[in-house]
Amino acid sequence: MEIGKRQAGDTLILSLSGDLDGRIAPETQREILEALPPGGQVLLDLGGLGLVTSAGLRTMLQIYRRAQIVDTNVTLVGLSTQLRNILTATGFLSFFTVDESVEQCLVRLGEPVGQRGGAE
Amino acid sequence: MTAAIEAGRIDSFPTQQVNGYDVRPGRTEPFGATVVPGGGVNFSIYSSSAQAVTLVLFEQGAQEPLVELPIPSQFRIGSVWSMVVFGLDYENIEYGYRVFGPEQQDFRDRFDHSQILADPYARAFSGRDSWGEVPDRDRPYPYRSRLTYEDFDWEDDRPLRIASTDLVVYELHVRGFTQDPSSGVAQPGTYAGLVEKIPYLKELGVNCVELMPVFEFDEFENSRINEATGERLYNFWGYSTVGFYAPKAGYAATGAFGMQRDEFKNMVKEFHRAGIEVTLDVVFNHTAEGNELGPTIHFRGLDNRTYYMLTPEGFYYNFSGTGNTLNCNSPVVRDYVLSCLRFWASEYHIDGFRFDLAAILGRGTDGAPLENPPLLESMAFDPVLTDCLLIAEAWDAGGLYQVGSFPNYRRWSEWNGKFRDTVRKFLKGDGDVGDLATRMVGSPDLYWARGTCSSINFITCHDGFSLADMVSYNDKHNEANGEDNRDGANDNNSWNCGAEGKTDDAEVNTLRLRQMKNAMVLLLTSQGVPMILSGDEVGRSQQGNNNAYCHDSKLTWMDWNLVDENAELLEFVRNLISFRKRHPSLRDGHHPRGDDPVGCGYPDVSWHGTKAWQPDWSESSRLIAVMRNGHSVDGDDSHVYIAANSHWAAHEMQLPDLPEGMRWHRFVDTYAPGPLATTVPGQEVLLDNQHSVTLGPRSTVVLLGSRPIDA
Numbered sequence: 001m002e003i004g005k006r007q008a009g010d011t012l013i014l015s016l017s018g019d020l021d022g023r024i025a026p027e028t029q030r031e032i033l034e035a036l037p038p039g040g041q042v043l044l045d046l047g048g049l050g051l052v053t054s055a056g057l058r059t060m061l062q063i064y065r066r067a068q069i070v071d072t073n074v075t076l077v078g079l080s081t082q083l084r085n086i087l088t089a090t091g092f093l094s095f096f097t098v099d100e101s102v103e104q105c106l107v108r109l110g111e112p113v114g115q116r117g118g119a120e
Numbered sequence: 121m122t123a124a125i126e127a128g129r130i131d132s133f134p135t136q137q138v139n140g141y142d143v144r145p146g147r148t149e150p151f152g153a154t155v156v157p158g159g160g161v162n163f164s165i166y167s168s169s170a171q172a173v174t175l176v177l178f179e180q181g182a183q184e185p186l187v188e189l190p191i192p193s194q195f196r197i198g199s200v201w202s203m204v205v206f207g208l209d210y211e212n213i214e215y216g217y218r219v220f221g222p223e224q225q226d227f228r229d230r231f232d233h234s235q236i237l238a239d240p241y242a243r244a245f246s247g248r249d250s251w252g253e254v255p256d257r258d259r260p261y262p263y264r265s266r267l268t269y270e271d272f273d274w275e276d277d278r279p280l281r282i283a284s285t286d287l288v289v290y291e292l293h294v295r296g297f298t299q300d301p302s303s304g305v306a307q308p309g310t311y312a313g314l315v316e317k318i319p320y321l322k323e324l325g326v327n328c329v330e331l332m333p334v335f336e337f338d339e340f341e342n343s344r345i346n347e348a349t350g351e352r353l354y355n356f357w358g359y360s361t362v363g364f365y366a367p368k369a370g371y372a373a374t375g376a377f378g379m380q381r382d383e384f385k386n387m388v389k390e391f392h393r394a395g396i397e398v399t400l401d402v403v404f405n406h407t408a409e410g411n412e413l414g415p416t417i418h419f420r421g422l423d424n425r426t427y428y429m430l431t432p433e434g435f436y437y438n439f440s441g442t443g444n445t446l447n448c449n450s451p452v453v454r455d456y457v458l459s460c461l462r463f464w465a466s467e468y469h470i471d472g473f474r475f476d477l478a479a480i481l482g483r484g485t486d487g488a489p490l491e492n493p494p495l496l497e498s499m500a501f502d503p504v505l506t507d508c509l510l511i512a513e514a515w516d517a518g519g520l521y522q523v524g525s526f527p528n529y530r531r532w533s534e535w536n537g538k539f540r541d542t543v544r545k546f547l548k549g550d551g552d553v554g555d556l557a558t559r560m561v562g563s564p565d566l567y568w569a570r571g572t573c574s575s576i577n578f579i580t581c582h583d584g585f586s587l588a589d590m591v592s593y594n595d596k597h598n599e600a601n602g603e604d605n606r607d608g609a610n611d612n613n614s615w616n617c618g619a620e621g622k623t624d625d626a627e628v629n630t631l632r633l634r635q636m637k638n639a640m641v642l643l644l645t646s647q648g649v650p651m652i653l654s655g656d657e658v659g660r661s662q663q664g665n666n667n668a669y670c671h672d673s674k675l676t677w678m679d680w681n682l683v684d685e686n687a688e689l690l691e692f693v694r695n696l697i698s699f700r701k702r703h704p705s706l707r708d709g710h711h712p713r714g715d716d717p718v719g720c721g722y723p724d725v726s727w728h729g730t731k732a733w734q735p736d737w738s739e740s741s742r743l744i745a746v747m748r749n750g751h752s753v754d755g756d757d758s759h760v761y762i763a764a765n766s767h768w769a770a771h772e773m774q775l776p777d778l779p780e781g782m783r784w785h786r787f788v789d790t791y792a793p794g795p796l797a798t799t800v801p802g803q804e805v806l807l808d809n810q811h812s813v814t815l816g817p818r819s820t821v822v823l824l825g826s827r828p829i830d831a
Binding site for chain 2: 053054057085086
């Protein structure tokens with residue numbers, strides 16, 4: 001699992017790539033939770049994810065719940081069709097804001113698009 | 121090997137190694153496999169006379185075990201073997217047990233350590249992850265126990281606790297309801313697909329779904345090819361449980377990813393959000409292990425004589441008609457069943473249970489019916505199940521018929537088979553109107569001591585003709601089941617209205633539609649809890665098949681095109697449900713006593729014939745009218761007059777006089793053509809003639825006596 005971080009205005013963009021399963025999930029979760037900016041915006045770009053297991057979904061929900069506590073909004077982008085189907089079927093999708101792309105999300109949040117840092 | 125020793129528990133350290141794995145003595149409870157803090161998994165399993173137990177672990181899908189870990193005998197407490205194993209990649213593990221019996225086995229036992237047994241407490245199974253995927257028959261250990269996560273974010277969801285008086289139940293098959301392409305859902309045939317149809321159910325007005333079996337079962341059990349048609353037949357209904365603690369993976373869009381538990385919970389949460397309860401049809405009377413020739417899955421190899429009712433010779437009693445009978449009233453099995461129900465009620469927020477062949481649950485270990493069956497009593501008073509509906513199918517295949525006499529502790533309700541039989545007979549024209557009257561007021565002959573809600577009223581259910589077939593066929597047509605039409609009930613009390621099966625005869629089709637409406641009126645204006653078979657509200661046919669358990673095809677799938685094609689019937693049923701909600705006298709939990717409990721000047725219930733106040737109870741009578749008096753939901757007096765005629769001729773019905781200022785309005789006249797047969801409740805039509813009403817041939821009329829309604 002690789003986690004790329006970059007900042008676009010007040011929004012922290014975290015790009016996940018690799019598999020997110022029971023072996024990886026605890027560490028991934030720890031790393032993301034440490035990065036959560038209180039009172040800010042976090043964009044999780046999941047376009048690079050391979051296998052996502054039950055533990056992986058729980059990691060995402062943990063992030064959502066922890067973010068709520070520190071008043072941070074979490075947006076998902078880059079959902080594969082399969083991941084979207086799984087999130088829909090389990091109801092997990094309803095907890096998140098979903099955007100089609102990083103750019104769309106940044107526009108919605110009024111952030112500068114394509115500046116500062118560029119791709120990870 | 122020892123991962124993640126981080127939680128602050130002093131028992132999160134291994135004490136020894138078995139075959140290279142760190143382990144320590146486990147906890148006896150809970151039974152099953154539980155992920156424990158510290159990164160271990162606690163395995164706990166009971167067998168009264170096992171001499172040794174080995175935990176067998178597979179990597180997911182592997183042919184051969186990853187490792188076998190004998191549970192050290194000093195880890196046993198009582199008859200329970202438990203061990204914590206550390207360092208497991210628990211998302212990718214399947215587990216089972218080898219159980220070694222004593223050297224001199226009791227002749228009733230069937231220990232066989234060459235077999236790997238599933239955990240009867242497994243929360244999930246793999247092996248039938250995607251519905252209909254042809255299994256590899258050579259794979260050892262076909263139904264494999266899985267480890268799962270327990271956590272789910274229910275938010276503020278709780279079981280709904282809708283008063284029984286207000287329930288309208290809808291029986292459906294999870295896969296059959298949305299599998300047909302006409303359903304238009306994104307993930308057909310699944311729990312997720314069902315969620316997409318919640319708005320339809322809400323609009324219909326039902327507030328409780330009864331799901332046909334959803335515990336893990338094998339659709340390939342007894343699967344075969346019908347020689348005549350070449351079609352594969354399945355165990356579609358699923359009345360043959362493999363895993364009692366596990367939702368069927370093949371019904372989950374996410375089953376292939378092992379997330380069926382989350383998907384199921386989300387479905388329950390979504391139903392609850394829409395104000396609809398979820399009741400499960402559960403099959404505790406027997407298991408999928410069958411008779412002496414059946415497969416060994418779990419109980420047989422764990423503790424045969426504890427879990428099954430056996431003859432003195434050691435063979436399986438067959439009160440279920442499917443090969444074996446669960447030994448429900450042995451103390452151990454009683455605990456098993458009860459804890460399983462508690463698990464579904466608390467872990468899955470289930471609102472109620474309907475027990476298949478429940479009469480078996482009242483039989484003792486020798487098969488004889490018990491006066492005071494401990495299992496039924498325990499369920500009736502169980503603290504976790506207090507708010508759950510407990511519905512008995514109060515008969516079994518061993519000849520025990522207990523409708524009205526099921527051991528109930530004033531708690532159990534029953535599928536009222538007599539309601540079905542009586543209403544069907546009346547509709548076809550051979551009924552006894554006195555008997556019909558009894559059914560209309562909640563069957564006081566059967567449930568006087570318990571109240572009307574103990575009667576689950578139904579005319580059709582999964583087992584038998586659909587409503588459309590009940591008015592289209594005199595005889596069953598089960599040829600497609602591949603048993604030369606020998607299977608299924610012969611006694612259907614059905615009438616085809618003049619032609620057998622599909623016909624172009626407009627007169628016959630008009631009568632059929634009217635008969636379906638008549639049936640719905642009797643079902644939805646009677647006291648007791650009404651249950652609708654899914655699809656009956658749009659006239660779904662199964663081509664005369666009254667035992668369609670083996671068809672996974674258009675024969676059993678809901679055809680959503682009917683929603684438009686039979687919009688008139690659908691609208692009719694919607695209006696009836698809505699009318700029932702507006703007039704509590706139709707669903708009063710108390711049987712009528714003939715007095716005037718609300719002080720409106722009329723008895724709660726009175727009976728009428730062609731002359732007001734003069735019902736004809738004679739044998740040849742084919743007509744009865746009832747007047748119910750009480751308050752509508754907005755508190756005003758309401759008088760509801762329901763007249764049913766199964767005679768081929770029309771009759772003029774003299775109406776009872778109403779109090780000063782009240783007028784008769786028409787809500788239903790099934791003889792009226794098309795959409796005129798009913799109105800939207802609240803917009804009932806003032807009758808020109810306030811003294812009599814014409815009751816058409818084979819028709820029903822429902823009138824509302826109220827203050828004049830502005831048209």
